[in-house]
Amino acid sequence: MNRYLTEGLTPVFGLEDVGGYGRDVALYLIEQGYFVKFVNSSLSNSERNSYAMTQKNDSWDAQCVANVLIRQLPHLPDTSPSDIHWVIGQLVGRRNAIIKAQTALKNQLHIQLNYHYPSYKDFFSEVDGKTALAFWESYPSPSHLKGVTMEGLRTFLLEASNNACSTRKAEKILLFVQADGEVKREYQTSRDFIIQSMVRNISYTKQEIKKMDTELKVTIQKLGMQLETMPGIDTVTASALIAEIGDIHRFTNSDKLARYSGVAPIKMGSGGKETMKKTKQGNRKLYDVFYNLAVQQVQVSKGSKIPRNPVFYAYYNQKQSEGKSKSQALLCIMRRLVRIVYGMMKNKTAYILLRMPETKAS
Incomplete structure (x- = not known):
């Protein structure tokens, strides 16, 4: 790089990614005493799309970043890849990934329950609530409710909900199941296992999210x-x-x-x-x-x-x-x-x- 510099000029680097691989590059350049600016990817993308013929390769991407850097130098923020901000960003990214996975699981659970309990949406306001998950795991299909009395179901719901569910809830569930009629299908044992597996997975992700929130709270307090x-x-x-x-x-x-x-x-x-x-x-x-x-x-x-x-x-x-x-x-x-x-x-x-x-x- 030094061979391209003339006396009196100070090199300035522009980087798009300062959160992933680019973070290590940014840290190295800053430690060497260079100025490093953060170039928002939307700016470089606009630069790329401003030409009649668009192309996408490493050298052209670098040219577009350099063009933005030259024109917008006074307005671009300095790159400052501090460890604590990087860690918080990683924690937030990890939490978002868990939330995304949990949403996908909930959607899959909705599909499975629709087969087994046609009126399942009338059972619980939240399909992944604490009481709902306990119910789906113990009674993944109506066949598991055979022989279960209203009093027995009431006792189960009271324990699962910390005494929040009423007798009316148990009565309501049994009435809906009866109205739905016979829904038993082939390979029901495997179908039940799928629901129970989803429930365990959702319960696990909920615990992970709680742990993640605790870790985030502790980390941001350090700032x-x-x-x-x-x-x-x-x-x-x-x-x-x-x-x-x-x-x-x-x-x-x-x-x-x-x-x-x-x-x-x-x-x-x-x-x-x-x-x-x-x-x-x-x-x-x-x-x-x-x-x-x-x-x-x-x-x-x-x-x-x-x-x-x-x-x-x-x-x-x-x-x-x-x-x-x-x-x-x-x-x-x-x-x-x-x-x-x-x-x-x-x-x-x-x-x-x-x-x-x-x-x-x-």
Whole structure:
């Protein structure tokens, strides 16, 4: 590399991937004293698609990254692959993988139960709830309920649900099973085994998710941040924010964080007219986190009709009264959240919910 440098020039490296294999490269370059910038893959992809003939190979990818680096150098965040942020990112990724696997298992369980218990959706509100899983494992098909009395089933359900299920639940299940009629099929023993295997697997993933949440809570506490003091931010959301943002100090202000997360609109103009348009650039995972958080800020309690966060709820209604659509008002909430989260992470401060006159949502 040194042979390409002339005296007085400082090399700057741009890397797309600083979370996987690229992390080791970034660490090596930083340890050697070089400047390393993070190039969002959406930017390099846009660069690639801007040419009449698109191509995809390593050398062309590198050229596209270099083009973005040259043009956007002052605006690109510094790469800062610190170990704790990397670990949190890995934990979040592992948790997401478990959740995805659990969702697939639940879908498979729905298919199997549909054969065995046509009215299974009327049994339990959640097919993978604690009591439901205990029931499916002990009674994977109606044939296992033969000879079981209502009192016997009631006792089983009370024990499985920690005394939450009533006698009516047992009666309801037996009545539905009777109404469904005979559903026994060939190779029923193997079919039962499939359901019981799924139940064991789902129970295992639930325990793993609990362990993962505990590990995440312990790990993010080492950063000394107080993100969970904001309504709507639990351990999972806080971990996702930290994992996608990384070291907050690589962003000199909240505006850069907003651009990085795709929350800040971009200026579009033609013929002397300019307007601000929503962009699909930026870190889409981080964008989704801020979007979900914004939705929670303007939610209203179903029972009391009291807003979850009165300050944001009032701000949301104010923006709509100014003529903005619901989606535009929500984007304003997201932009405000970026500023607050940026300040909380940088200064390690808690969120203080301002007191407002308690009013019910209309």
